[in-house]
Amino acid sequence: MHIPDGYLGPQTYAVLDAAIIPIWIVAGGRIKKALKTKQVPLLALGAAFSFVIMMFNVPVIGGSTGHAVGATLIAIILGPWAACIAVSISLVVQALVFGDGGITAIGANVINMAVVMPFVGFYLYRLIAGDDPSPARRVTAAGIGSYLGIVAAAVAAGIEFGIQPLIAHTASGQALYAPYPLNVAVPAMALEHMLFFGPLEAVVTMGIVVVLARQDSALLQMKPAAKPLRWLWAGFAGLLLLTPLGTLAPGTAWGEWSVSELKAAVGYVPAGLEKVGGLWTATIPDYAPSVIRDPLVGYFLAAVVGAALVVGVTWVIGKLLARRDGGSAHPTPPGGAA
Amino acid sequence: MTDEFVLSGVVHAYGAGVRALDGIDLTIGSGQHVAIVGANGSGKSTLLKMLDGLVFCDSGTITAFGRPLTEDALEDPSFRREFRSRVGFVFQDADVQLFCNTVFDELAFGPLQLGLPHDEVRSRVGEVAEALRIDKLLDRAPYMLSGGEKKRVAIASVLTMRPQVLLMDEPTNALDPRSQVWLLGVLAQWKAEGRTVVIATHDLSAAAESCDRMVVLSEEHAVAADGTPDEVLGQRELLLSVNLIHEHEHRHHGSEHMHGHAHGHIHA
Amino acid sequence: MIPVLAHISDTAPRKRGGVRSLARRTADTISGAVREVLENDDLASSPGLMQALDPRVKLVSIVLFAVTASFVHSLAVLVALVLATMVLAAASGVGIGSFARKVWSSAGLFGVLLSAPAATAWITPGAVLVPLGPLSITAPGLLIAARLITRVAAGAGFGLLVVWTTRWTDLLRALGALGVPDLVVATLAMTQKQIMSLLRTVENMHLARESRMLSGGTAKENRGWVVERMAFVARRSMKTADDVYDAMLSRGFAGEMPSLVDLRATARDRIWLAASAAACVLAIGLDRMVLPL
Numbered sequence: 001m002h003i004p005d006g007y008l009g010p011q012t013y014a015v016l017d018a019a020i021i022p023i024w025i026v027a028g029g030r031i032k033k034a035l036k037t038k039q040v041p042l043l044a045l046g047a048a049f050s051f052v053i054m055m056f057n058v059p060v061i062g063g064s065t066g067h068a069v070g071a072t073l074i075a076i077i078l079g080p081w082a083a084c085i086a087v088s089i090s091l092v093v094q095a096l097v098f099g100d101g102g103i104t105a106i107g108a109n110v111i112n113m114a115v116v117m118p119f120v121g122f123y124l125y126r127l128i129a130g131d132d133p134s135p136a137r138r139v140t141a142a143g144i145g146s147y148l149g150i151v152a153a154a155v156a157a158g159i160e161f162g163i164q165p166l167i168a169h170t171a172s173g174q175a176l177y178a179p180y181p182l183n184v185a186v187p188a189m190a191l192e193h194m195l196f197f198g199p200l201e202a203v204v205t206m207g208i209v210v211v212l213a214r215q216d217s218a219l220l221q222m223k224p225a226a227k228p229l230r231w232l233w234a235g236f237a238g239l240l241l242l243t244p245l246g247t248l249a250p251g252t253a254w255g256e257w258s259v260s261e262l263k264a265a266v267g268y269v270p271a272g273l274e275k276v277g278g279l280w281t282a283t284i285p286d287y288a289p290s291v292i293r294d295p296l297v298g299y300f301l302a303a304v305v306g307a308a309l310v311v312g313v314t315w316v317i318g319k320l321l322a323r324r325d326g327g328s329a330h331p332t333p334p335g336g337a338a
Numbered sequence: 339m340t341d342e343f344v345l346s347g348v349v350h351a352y353g354a355g356v357r358a359l360d361g362i363d364l365t366i367g368s369g370q371h372v373a374i375v376g377a378n379g380s381g382k383s384t385l386l387k388m389l390d391g392l393v394f395c396d397s398g399t400i401t402a403f404g405r406p407l408t409e410d411a412l413e414d415p416s417f418r419r420e421f422r423s424r425v426g427f428v429f430q431d432a433d434v435q436l437f438c439n440t441v442f443d444e445l446a447f448g449p450l451q452l453g454l455p456h457d458e459v460r461s462r463v464g465e466v467a468e469a470l471r472i473d474k475l476l477d478r479a480p481y482m483l484s485g486g487e488k489k490r491v492a493i494a495s496v497l498t499m500r501p502q503v504l505l506m507d508e509p510t511n512a513l514d515p516r517s518q519v520w521l522l523g524v525l526a527q528w529k530a531e532g533r534t535v536v537i538a539t540h541d542l543s544a545a546a547e548s549c550d551r552m553v554v555l556s557e558e559h560a561v562a563a564d565g566t567p568d569e570v571l572g573q574r575e576l577l578l579s580v581n582l583i584h585e586h587e588h589r590h591h592g593s594e595h596m597h598g599h600a601h602g603h604i605h606a
Numbered sequence: 607m608i609p610v611l612a613h614i615s616d617t618a619p620r621k622r623g624g625v626r627s628l629a630r631r632t633a634d635t636i637s638g639a640v641r642e643v644l645e646n647d648d649l650a651s652s653p654g655l656m657q658a659l660d661p662r663v664k665l666v667s668i669v670l671f672a673v674t675a676s677f678v679h680s681l682a683v684l685v686a687l688v689l690a691t692m693v694l695a696a697a698s699g700v701g702i703g704s705f706a707r708k709v710w711s712s713a714g715l716f717g718v719l720l721s722a723p724a725a726t727a728w729i730t731p732g733a734v735l736v737p738l739g740p741l742s743i744t745a746p747g748l749l750i751a752a753r754l755i756t757r758v759a760a761g762a763g764f765g766l767l768v769v770w771t772t773r774w775t776d777l778l779r780a781l782g783a784l785g786v787p788d789l790v791v792a793t794l795a796m797t798q799k800q801i802m803s804l805l806r807t808v809e810n811m812h813l814a815r816e817s818r819m820l821s822g823g824t825a826k827e828n829r830g831w832v833v834e835r836m837a838f839v840a841r842r843s844m845k846t847a848d849d850v851y852d853a854m855l856s857r858g859f860a861g862e863m864p865s866l867v868d869l870r871a872t873a874r875d876r877i878w879l880a881a882s883a884a885a886c887v888l889a890i891g892l893d894r895m896v897l898p899l
Contacts, residue, residue: 004713005761006754007720010676028787037861038851040789041437044796045847049840051797052804055639057632058832059825065628070836077840089797097774097798098639099712099766104672176679179724179750207833208840216841392852415860422858429856433803434849439795439865440775446866451858456866479775481799482647499857 001069001150001157001197002094003109005102007178008160009168016107016160023115024088030081039082046078046086051093060200068204071113071153072121072146076209079223080122087114108160112153121149122223131222135213138220139206146205147198151190154197158182158189342368342503342534343389347398350384358384360559362398368502371525371535373545373567376555377581382538383430385555386505389536390427423452426501430508432488436480441472441491444480448499462498470494486517493524503534510544522548542582546571556580627819628828633812640805649770654698656771660875661780664768667882671764674886675757680896681749683889684756690885691763698771705766713762714755721751774798783869792863800846804839811835 008016031039053070060066075083088110095101101109125145129138162182165175178185212219348362359381366372366389374382387393388400391407400407402421412418429435438444442463449459467473470490475483480491489509496504510518525548528535539545545552546567554563554570554577562580563570570577577583626634650657656664671687678684695705723729728740730747772780775795782791815831823831 004716004758005672005765006675006713006717006758010673013676037859038847040793040796040863041847041850041854042844044437044793044800045843045850047793047797048800048804049843051801052808052839053836055632055636055805055808056832056836057628057635059628059828061825073840077844089793093794093797093801095765096769096777097643099708099762099769102672102761103668103765104676104761175724175750177676177754179721179729179754184729203829204833204836207830208837211834211837212840215837216844219841219844387852390856392855418860419858422856427853427856429849429853431849434846435853437796437799437850437854439778439791443795443865448857450864450866451860451862459866477775479647479773479799481802482644495857 001109001112001153001193002091002101003105003112003157003160005104007102007164008105008108009164009177010104011167012160012164013104013107016111017104018107020088020107020110020115023110024085027081027084031085034079035082042078043082043086043089046074046082047089047093050074050087050090054090058200058204060196066197066200068201069113069117069150069153070201070204071117072125072142072149072201073205073208075118075122076125076142076145076205076223077212077219080118083118083122084114087118108157112156112160116156117149117153119149120152121145124148126222129222135210138213139209142209143202143206147202150201151193151198154189154193155186158186161185161189340368342366342403344401345388345398346400348388348395348400349397350381350388350393350395357559359388359395362561364553364561364564366534366536368534369532370551371529371549372537372551372553373549374536374538374553374555375540375542375545375570375582376562377540377557380555380557380580381559382540382555383507386427386507386536386538389503390425390505391421392427419452423448423499424501425503425505426496426499428493428496428504428506428509430511432485432492433481435492435495436488439479440476441467441478441480441483442476444491444495445476445498448495452499459498462500466494466497470497485512486514489513489517489521501533503536504528506535506537508539508541509537510539510541518544540582542571554580554582627816629812629816629819633809633816636805636809636812640802640809643774643802646770647773649700650773650776652699654700654771656694656698656767658874659878660869660871661772661776662783662869663871663875663879664772665777665780665784666879668765668768670882670886672761674889675760677890678757678893679753680893681753681756682896683893684753684760686892687760687889688756688763691760691767695763695767698767700767700770705763705770709759709763709766712766713758717755717758718751721754724754725751779867779869782865783867788863788865791865796850800843804843807842808835808839 031043035042050070053073054067056067057065058068069087071083071087074086078086091101091106091109091114095103095106122145125141127141128144129141133141159182161178161180162185164178165181168176180188209220343364343366345362345364348359348364349357350359351357362385364385374385376382384393388395389402391402391412394407394409403424405411405417407421412421436444438447445463445466446459449462454462463476464473467476470493472487472490472494475487475491480488483491509521513521522544525535525537529548535549537545537549549567552563552565552567552570553561556562557580563573563576574583675684675687678687692702692705696702725743725747726738726741727734727744727747730744730750732744732746734742735745735748736743769777778791778795781794782788
C-alpha cells in the first residue's frame, strides 16, 4: 500500500505532509506520558518489528504470497499512539535507508498505515473485545479490527489517488498525476484489500495473537481506549470540513433525481412521483441556503446545521433513555451515544 | 579497604514465586576482583544487575558505597549520577549495549548523560578509544563491527564514565581465543589500577586466573561457597553438586579415565 | 498495490533449473537487502560528487528535487530531470547500469503496471495509436502514462542517489542538525540497528526451514510456520527492548539524548545549494514555456 513519489500532486501531498506534524507531536506527548523513559527502546523495537513483518512472505493460496502490514497488531501490543510512531519510523527508515517509498508521499503513507490503520483497528478491537476478553473473543476482535483497519487504510489511499484527476489536470482535462478517478481508484483499492490483503492481514494478526496469548499474555495486556470520544468528535469535525467535496461531483446522486431531472433524463415521470414530488418544501433546498452566495460555504453551513440537528436529537433521545432506565451505572457522556 | 557493596538476605523473585536469588549475604570490598560462578540459571546475571541498580530486591537490603540502593534512591538525580558514574556494567551481549548512531556517540553517551562539558567528553572519548585501539572505528555504525570490535566498543563505552567498579556478565562468552587473552590483560590492568571488578561467569579457568575471590551460586539460588579460587576449586564434591563441573568418561593421552572438568578449555 | 520490498532487487543467484522454495526466496530477498545496506556504506565512503556534499544539503536537495518534479508537467523537462540524475550518478561513481536497474525495479516497473490501464481508451479516450478494441492505446493515454512514469523515475532516482551516497550515520546527524528532536534521531538510529539484527535472525530462520523441509509444504502449513515465527519475533523484540533499556539506564539515561553535532558546511555545499535552486527554477520555467507537450 506504499505510495511512491509522483502519484500525488503538491496540493495533496503538501496538505498531508503538514497534517502529520501535529499528529506526531500529539503522539509524542501521549507516549511520553504512558511509557516514560522506556519509549526510545520500545518504539525502536516496535518500528523494527513493523519493518520486518512487512518482509515475511505469507502464503495465501496456491502459490501466491502476500505481505502483511501489522499496524493493528502493533497497536494491540503497544497502544495506538505508540503504533502510530513505530509504523511512521518504519516508513521513514524504508524511504531513507532502503530507498523504498516516496519522500513527498510520506504524509499520505503515514496517514494511511500509521494513523488510519492502527486507530481504526485498535478501537474496533477494543470495542469487540471489551475489558477482559476470553482468548477466543480477543482473537476474533483482533481479526475483525485488523481486517477493517487495512480496508479503511486502503480506502483512504484510494481517495488520495482518486482525487488527483479532479484536482490537477491539463486544460483538456487530462490527469497530471495519478490518472484514475475516484470511481475507479476507490473500488480498486477497496476490493483488492477486502478480498486479498484484508483476509491475509486478519489471518496473520489472529495467528500471532493466538500464539502470544498462549506464550506471553503479558504482551497482550489491554491498553486503555483513552478518551475515544474526543477523537470521534475530532473525526466528525474533520468529516464536516470535507463535505464541500461533494460539490465536485457533477450530476445528482443515484436515485435522488428531482421531477424535472427525471423528465429530462428518461422522457417521462412516473405518476406516483409526480403526485408526491412537490409536497415538502425543504428549509434549505439543495443544501444551498438562499442567503449565502458562495455554494461551497453554503454547502458547509448546511452540513453544520444538519449535523447539529442530528447530534442534538440524539442527545435528547439519549437523555430520555437514561432517565427511563433510572440512571445507568455508566454516566452518559455529553452527546449521548458515541 | 572499604565496603563497596553489602548485600544482606537479598531475595528476588520473577513473580509467580519463581526465585532468582534466595537469601544472599555478600560483601564486596573495594579493589577486590570477585568471580561469581554458578550453573546457568543460578542467578549470576540477576545478582550483577542488582549490583547495578537495574533490578531491586523483594526482601533483604543492599547498600552501595554506604547508601541503600533502592529504586527511590536512584530517583534522586545527584545520587543517580554519582552511582552511574562509579559503577559500570558490561553486558553479556555487546549488541544490547551498542544502541547509538556511531561508535563515537556510543563512547560519548555516558559522559554526556553525566552532564560533562563537550570538550571534556571529546577528550575522554579520544583517550579511551586510543587505549582500546578503536580510534579508527569512531565514525562507524556499531552494528557493522565484528564481534571482537563490538566487545571493545562496549567496554570503552563504559570506561569513558571512569567507573570505580566494573561489573561484567560472561565477558569471555563469544570471544575468539585471541580476544579472550586480550580481555584477561585488561582485567589485570584494572587490578593494578585498584578498580573493583565483579565478573559473572561459568568459565572457571578465566575466573581463577583473573580473580582473587570466588563466590559459588547453587542451583537453589543461594551462596554455596566463598573463598579464594584455590580453596573453592579444590572442593570437587561441592562443584559437582552445584552442577558447575561434571564427570564423564573421556580419552586423552591414549587412555580412558574420569575426572571432574568443565568444558570450554583445553587441557593436555 | 504492490507491497513494499516485494521489488527489492533480488540479486542472489538463481538455482539453475529449479524453483526456489518460498523460504529460500524470502531468505535471499532479506540477505540481498542486508548486503545492499552494508555495501552502501562502502559506496558512500568512496570519493565522488555527491559523497562530498554535506548531508544536510543532500536532504534538502531531495525535497527540492521531488517538489520540482511534482510541478513539472512537460515530458521533455521530466526526461531532462531523469538524465540529470544519471549524470549525477555517474559523477559520483555509481554504476549507471545498476542504478538504472534499481530505479526500474523499485519504481519504474510499478509505475508501468499502474499506468498501463490509463494508457488505454478505457480510461483516456482519444486518438488511437494501437487498436486493441476497448484496450486500444491512445495518444493522450500514452502521454499520461509516460509523464507519470518519468516523474516517478526522476523522484525515485534522485532519492536513491542521495541514499546511496550518504552514510546512514551522517543522514541521522543531518536530521538532528536540521531540527529533528534528539529523541527521534536516537530512536531512528536504534531502529536501524535493530532492523539489521532482526533481519539476520529472520534470514536464518528461513534458511533453517529450507534445510529441514523435504518438499514445499502446503500453503496452510507454511502460513502457520510464518505466523508462529512472527510471534517469536514479536516476543524477542519486546525482550530486547527491555535489555536495551537496562543498558541505557546503566549508563545514566534519564530521558534525554544529548548529542555532539559536528557538521560544518563548506563553500562547495553552498555552491551546490545555489546551483540546485537555480536548476529547479530553470526547470519549472522551461516547463511553463514548453507546455503543452
